[in-house]
Amino acid sequence: MSSIEKLARTKPVENAGSRTSNRFEYQMNWGLSKLLDLEESNEDYVMVFDYHDDIVVCNSDKDSDFIDFYQIKTRKTARWAKGDLTSKLDEDDSCNSINELSILAKLVSHTKVFQNSRHLFFVTNSSLSANLYSRSDNIVKFNEIKENIREQIKNKIREELGGVEDEAFEKIIFIQNQMSVDSYEQTVLGTLSQFLKNKFNLVTDVNVVYETLIGEIRKRNNYEKEIENKEELIKYKAISHAEFS
16 A cells, blocks of 8 residues: 555544644745755655644655655744653644644654654754754754653653654654744745756746745645545645646
8 A cells, every 4th residue: 555545544643733823834834845855856755734744745656655754843932852842732833732642752653553654853943952962953863862861752752652662763853943933934935946946947936936836735734624535635635746847
């Protein structure tokens, strides 16, 4: 069974979060930026919006594919401490809602449902606290954070999910220091302008192209009817490499 078919047949446990928060707009813009990265690399992909997680990327619609899950969180001041990552209280964007699972537990839970899950990404405009990781690298693997904290996180998540193999935790990757919450639209406009120039040697009204692409992403992010099959998932919740082309 392909990734897309498995995603379509499996119903999400919980919704991604408040649709009125600034996170929603940030999430869409970060998704567009990621989509442009995939296109620059000419990779085969199907990007699914707000279904099982904020963004889900399958590398293809074949039987031998993989799935990457992205959970996107914003913060204007505080850095992410261990307690934030393992708490069920959602303090992202002052949302302050109670979730069924903590941030990292939800990411890890995908490995129990989708055997071909490859990476579990935690994406943030902020950064990890110095108690977890002391450097400012944009990409941090789970096994690079401090060992004593790793073990505490593992124990906490296992309390929520039950038995979890160490291999599942090794799939966690933190992507920090991403677009500012105050200027993400301008950042994506610049990225899109450079993409059009590099990919198509095209100089045009980038605002028009941006509004078209964000409009397509927003339509998929907002679609809330129940998905019944792979075809509906691709049509209503996803953008593929072929469709983008």
